[in-house]
Amino acid sequence: MKNIIIKEGMKAPDFTLNGSDKKEHKLSDYLGKKIILYFYPKDNTPGCSVEAQDFKNCFDDVSNKNTVILGVSRDSLKSHDKFIAKYDLPFILLSDEDETVCNMYNVMKEKKMFGKICYGIERSTFIINEEGIITKAYRKVKVPGHVDDVLTNI
Numbered sequence: 673m674k675n676i677i678i679k680e681g682m683k684a685p686d687f688t689l690n691g692s693d694k695k696e697h698k699l700s701d702y703l704g705k706k707i708i709l710y711f712y713p714k715d716n717t718p719g720c721s722v723e724a725q726d727f728k729n730c731f732d733d734v735s736n737k738n739t740v741i742l743g744v745s746r747d748s749l750k751s752h753d754k755f756i757a758k759y760d761l762p763f764i765l766l767s768d769e770d771e772t773v774c775n776m777y778n779v780m781k782e783k784k785m786f787g788k789i790c791y792g793i794e795r796s797t798f799i800i801n802e803e804g805i806i807t808k809a810y811r812k813v814k815v816p817g818h819v820d821d822v823l824t825n826i
Contacts, residue, residue, distance in 0.1 A: 678777050680809050684709070684800045687773045689744070689766040692752040697742065697766055700804065706739040706826055707800040711779045713793045715747045715755035715765075719815050723795070724761055726819035731762045738802070739826050744768050745793060799825055 676685065684707075688698045699707070710727070712720045727734075727741050734741060741763040747755070752765040766773075774780045774793055781794040795815070799808040799822065808825045810818070 676776070676778075678798070678806065678809060680806050682806055684798065684804050684806050685776045686804075687776060689768055689773055690749060691742075691767075692749060692756055692765040694749070697764060699800075702740055702800075703804055704802050706737065706802060708734065708739060708741045708797065708822060708826065709744065709777075709800060710741070710795075710797040711744045711774060711777065711793050712795055714745060715751045716758065719795070720745075721755075721759065723813075723815045723818065724755070725759055726815070727763065728759065728761050730819055730823055733823065734826065737826055740764075742766055744773060746771060746774065797822060 684699060686698065686700045688696055691697045712723055714720055724743065731741065743763065743765045746769055747767060748769060749767045752767060756765060768774050771780055779794050779796045780791060783790055783792050794811065795813040797810040797813055798806050801807050
């Protein structure tokens with residue numbers, strides 16, 4: 673599964689991850705709803721905090737469109753708990769500490785930070801329809817305006 677190219681029109685790869693609500697979440701359990709599946713680098717960092725708050729601010733609109741928001745990072749559930757408490761986030765964050773799902777969706781990339789090369793999550797969002805098909809894939813996401821763009825495509 674690691675080398676599959678994820679693209680619009682294909683079935684979203686199924687997975688199971690532990691969520692911030694202390695339950696297991698299987699992507700296929702959400703069939704019948706639209707999903708905003710967003711991958712972000714790290715809890716409580718500036719860009720990720722703004723992105724999470726932007727999703728929070730549109731949560732009611734998204735929910736009214738039969739859509740769920742699932743955030744994924746390599747952070748622990750304990751880290752997610754602090755992040756959710758700090759920003760009062762109303763949606764589930766999933767923990768992918770071993771990078772299985774990140775690799776499945778091909779979001780792990782070499783990045784340059786402060787002149788050093790590191791390996792981390794490339795901010796990415798996938799919109800998945802009620803049948804489990806990826807209808808929109810955003811790569812190399814820039815936070816300003818991103819959530820507004822996502823809302824026009826759900």
